[in-house]
Amino acid sequence: MGAVTGTAFVVATILKTIVFFVLLLLGVALATYMERKVAGFMQDRSGPNRVGPLGILQVMADGLKFILKEEVTPGAAHKKFFVLAPALALFPATVLFGVIPLGSPLPTRWGRVDMIVADVPIGFLYVLAIASLAVYGVVMAGWSSNSKYSFLGGLRGSAQMISYEIGLAMSLVPVLMLAGNVEMPVLVSMQQSFAAGPATYGMWFMLPLMVSGFFFLVSGLAETNRVPFDLPEAEAEIVGGYHTEYSSMKFGMFFLGEYFHLITTGALIAVFFLGGWDIPFWQGDNIRVLADGTVIGEPTWWKTLLTLIAFTAKTVFFVAFFMFVRWTIPRFRYDQLMDLGWKVFIPALMAYIMLMAVAIYALDTAGIEVGIAYSAALLGINFALALILLFLVDRGRLVRGATAKTRNRARAEAAAAAAGGSEGDLHAR
Amino acid sequence: MPGEVRIVERPESESSYVRAISKGLGITFKHFMRADKPTQQYPDEKWELGPRWRGTHRMAVHEDGRAKCVGCGLCPTVCPVNCIKLIPAEDENGERYAAVYEIDEFRCIFCGYCQEVCPVEAIHLGVHYENAEYSRERWVYDLARLCENDHPVTALWDPADPSSE
Numbered sequence: 001m002g003a004v005t006g007t008a009f010v011v012a013t014i015l016k017t018i019v020f021f022v023l024l025l026l027g028v029a030l031a032t033y034m035e036r037k038v039a040g041f042m043q044d045r046s047g048p049n050r051v052g053p054l055g056i057l058q059v060m061a062d063g064l065k066f067i068l069k070e071e072v073t074p075g076a077a078h079k080k081f082f083v084l085a086p087a088l089a090l091f092p093a094t095v096l097f098g099v100i101p102l103g104s105p106l107p108t109r110w111g112r113v114d115m116i117v118a119d120v121p122i123g124f125l126y127v128l129a130i131a132s133l134a135v136y137g138v139v140m141a142g143w144s145s146n147s148k149y150s151f152l153g154g155l156r157g158s159a160q161m162i163s164y165e166i167g168l169a170m171s172l173v174p175v176l177m178l179a180g181n182v183e184m185p186v187l188v189s190m191q192q193s194f195a196a197g198p199a200t201y202g203m204w205f206m207l208p209l210m211v212s213g214f215f216f217l218v219s220g221l222a223e224t225n226r227v228p229f230d231l232p233e234a235e236a237e238i239v240g241g242y243h244t245e246y247s248s249m250k251f252g253m254f255f256l257g258e259y260f261h262l263i264t265t266g267a268l269i270a271v272f273f274l275g276g277w278d279i280p281f282w283q284g285d286n287i288r289v290l291a292d293g294t295v296i297g298e299p300t301w302w303k304t305l306l307t308l309i310a311f312t313a314k315t316v317f318f319v320a321f322f323m324f325v326r327w328t329i330p331r332f333r334y335d336q337l338m339d340l341g342w343k344v345f346i347p348a349l350m351a352y353i354m355l356m357a358v359a360i361y362a363l364d365t366a367g368i369e370v371g372i373a374y375s376a377a378l379l380g381i382n383f384a385l386a387l388i389l390l391f392l393v394d395r396g397r398l399v400r401g402a403t404a405k406t407r408n409r410a411r412a413e414a415a416a417a418a419a420g421g422s423e424g425d426l427h428a429r
Numbered sequence: 430m431p432g433e434v435r436i437v438e439r440p441e442s443e444s445s446y447v448r449a450i451s452k453g454l455g456i457t458f459k460h461f462m463r464a465d466k467p468t469q470q471y472p473d474e475k476w477e478l479g480p481r482w483r484g485t486h487r488m489a490v491h492e493d494g495r496a497k498c499v500g501c502g503l504c505p506t507v508c509p510v511n512c513i514k515l516i517p518a519e520d521e522n523g524e525r526y527a528a529v530y531e532i533d534e535f536r537c538i539f540c541g542y543c544q545e546v547c548p549v550e551a552i553h554l555g556v557h558y559e560n561a562e563y564s565r566e567r568w569v570y571d572l573a574r575l576c577e578n579d580h581p582v583t584a585l586w587d588p589a590d591p592s593s594e
Binding site for chain 2: 044
């Protein structure tokens, strides 16, 4: 069945935009509610439970509160940018959602409707490009508020987000090396298995690329500015960070932006590493559209519905995981944050990319066909690498507290003293 | 120069970030799964107050509705924070009564001396605590309001049974 064309395409796109955006907004609203509930449960409380059944209408009450509160613009603030910043904070996460494939194609009377708002051929690059725009909202808010706390938050935010963007992009390089394509739907179909058509890996990339997945998860956490990476809004140190001076719905926009980001990051991890809308252990939902327009698999409306649910479940899983982390782990120190980004993530990822390139080349030259066996070999390599990485991190060589730092310094001094002749030793005795 | 920072030497098993994180996640997960929340759903479930709880005052009344107060003036005298205002008067039968009797509940420290000292067991503290008001003036309780209060009165401590409830 061919894709929809002409007027039907326009109508379908507009409908998809509206439906997905409304669903996303609903998801954001529910995410704020979920965060409160999760936080409550973790602290042995019951969370909001007064407004509506189980407190579900708390979301509405919050929204109403945001809108009804007095809006204050500081006199010394730069008005234009001050107003622009919240919009910029909200925008990237929202438009990112446009290129994420949410489900299997839906067959209609007018043709096949792909469950993706904009199937751009460079979806992957679009994701990286738009994700880096998120920093502008933070920087602009920090700068235009004309307050030292906002300014510090903005500076921290810009440094952090730019640092972790590198980790984010680099952790996706192995995915590209495997998939050999930058189209998001292709990335999904490469993780499924098919009877016909070009070979695929038949395994979610979280398995053959688990190290990558781990780095993407952590970088994504840092990109969303959430605990333990919430340095830009560290309320114990710099009041509220970049949104200190914001009130009413302008603050609400930052707040919503954070949750938009959370959901988008969860969705991206699902697409890149958890098979997107793929339902595990069932081949019936594996549908893909090849470049020449041939469809492999049987698209039906109920498959679309099931895959949409599967995708939502995966996204919710990651959102829940992020919340779980947020209410558990304390904030990093700023130097630890930067150490982790530049001294751990980037070198480790560089080494990893090289190792994976070698592994892929070796598997290709060994004549192993792309398929389950190929993925299994990569899975083995990755498992070993993950263990080594975990061991190194655990030994305090990579992320380290003050203890490891002084110990290493003491070791270095002892080594220098041993090498530097006996005079110092004599004095010491 | 800033002071020296003392750094505690810890073995790697204690200073490892990875192990600490896993442990922390385990702890929060355990609490997340906990079914018996200690939260009291306040307006729905209320406190069970002890019989000796000292709360909002209450004036005892005769069967015909008159306050039992005889205006002797002991309670304003004994009150350590001076929150009772009493102007006594005498009726045509020569019986004393309180023409004005006001208690400022804002000022009161709920020590219970007024109840202890009252010779006719007129003024009492009560087993009651929900007395939020929209204005400060409403916190000064006049005689009519004190008589209207119908919550249980505070039981006095019995020296013969010191550990009693």
